[in-house]
Amino acid sequence: MEQNHVAHTEHFDPVASKIGMWLFIFTEILLFGGLFIVYSVYRYNHGVEFHLAAQELDVTIGLINTIILLISSMTVAMSITALQLGNKKLTLILLTLTILLALIFLVNKYFEWGAKIHHDIYPGSEFLLSLSKGDMLFFGLYFFMTGLHAIHIIAGVAILGVVYVKVKNGSVNQDRVSLLENGGLYWHLVDLIWIFLFPLFYLIH
Amino acid sequence: MSEHKNHISSYKSQVIVLLTLLVLTVLTVTITSVHLGPFNTAAAMLIASIKAAIVLLYFMHLKFDEKIYRFMVTLVLAIYAVVIVITFFDYLYR
Numbered sequence: 001m002e003q004n005h006v007a008h009t010e011h012f013d014p015v016a017s018k019i020g021m022w023l024f025i026f027t028e029i030l031l032f033g034g035l036f037i038v039y040s041v042y043r044y045n046h047g048v049e050f051h052l053a054a055q056e057l058d059v060t061i062g063l064i065n066t067i068i069l070l071i072s073s074m075t076v077a078m079s080i081t082a083l084q085l086g087n088k089k090l091t092l093i094l095l096t097l098t099i100l101l102a103l104i105f106l107v108n109k110y111f112e113w114g115a116k117i118h119h120d121i122y123p124g125s126e127f128l129l130s131l132s133k134g135d136m137l138f139f140g141l142y143f144f145m146t147g148l149h150a151i152h153i154i155a156g157v158a159i160l161g162v163v164y165v166k167v168k169n170g171s172v173n174q175d176r177v178s179l180l181e182n183g184g185l186y187w188h189l190v191d192l193i194w195i196f197l198f199p200l201f202y203l204i205h
Numbered sequence: 206m207s208e209h210k211n212h213i214s215s216y217k218s219q220v221i222v223l224l225t226l227l228v229l230t231v232l233t234v235t236i237t238s239v240h241l242g243p244f245n246t247a248a249a250m251l252i253a254s255i256k257a258a259i260v261l262l263y264f265m266h267l268k269f270d271e272k273i274y275r276f277m278v279t280l281v282l283a284i285y286a287v288v289i290v291i292t293f294f295d296y297l298y299r
Contacts, residue, residue, distance in 0.1 A: 199249035
């Protein structure tokens with residue numbers, strides 16, 4: 001920071017870097033937190049319709065995607081351990097595994113949404129407009145919240161991809177794991193949001 | 206406590222965390238398939254919160270990192286909880 005700091009030693013502060021990442025995560029928590037409040041208020045006002053509309057969702061696909069995300073959270077956590085222990089090869093394998101799991105999640109999501117759209121259930125569809133207000137709100141929130149979450153998965157894949165390249169070329173290494181840790185934090189956030197999305201949309205019986 | 210900075214979670218502990226999360230997931234699905242009325246949602250949310258706490262503490266390393274992160278996260282979650290409470294006071298008593 002100071003002017004007299006020697007030019008060739010790069011200033012690096014892992015604690016501040018992680019605080020920055022957490023601050024960003026807080027904005028994400030408030031973004032999804034706001035949506036969860038919208039969801040609860042509408043569900044409180046349209047309980048029966050929400051209950052019936054949720055029967056349309058496939059619990060099995062939701063459960064499979066939950067398991068995929070939980071496993072990917074573990075693989076990314078393990079990749080940090082691997083790098084801290086200096087095992088670069090294992091770090092790269094675990095990161096690849098995480099990205100693969102994320103892609104499988106997206107493929108599942110594609111088939112899930114595809115089936116809904118095939119049944120004429122998508123925001124603004126004629127069929128949906130003919131249903132009650134509660135149904136429209138449920139599916140509107142379902143598409144918006146799982147869609148926003150899917151965008152976060154795509155962003156997570158991009159972030160982990162950058163981390164992968166940097167681990168591979170050595171700029172993220174055993175002595176400097178911050179970028180991997182922060183990328184991991186983002187990935188866990190995506191998992192954290194899904195932990196609440198799954199019961200709120202798929203498990204209303 | 207510079208020792209805290211270099212805490213390395215073992216692979217084994219991470220597998221245990223994953224297994225715990227998977228057990229809790231199966232538990233949520235099982236509980237919500239039994240008809241308990243409003244308690245279904247309450248139970249599902251309780252289990253989801255426990256899962257979230259486990260992810261935050263172990264996977265996101267809050268348990269092992271400097272206290273400042275834990276303090277910040279607690280503060281933000283407390284503010285969020287207050288917003289939820291205020292919103293529902295409004296909707297329940299309007």
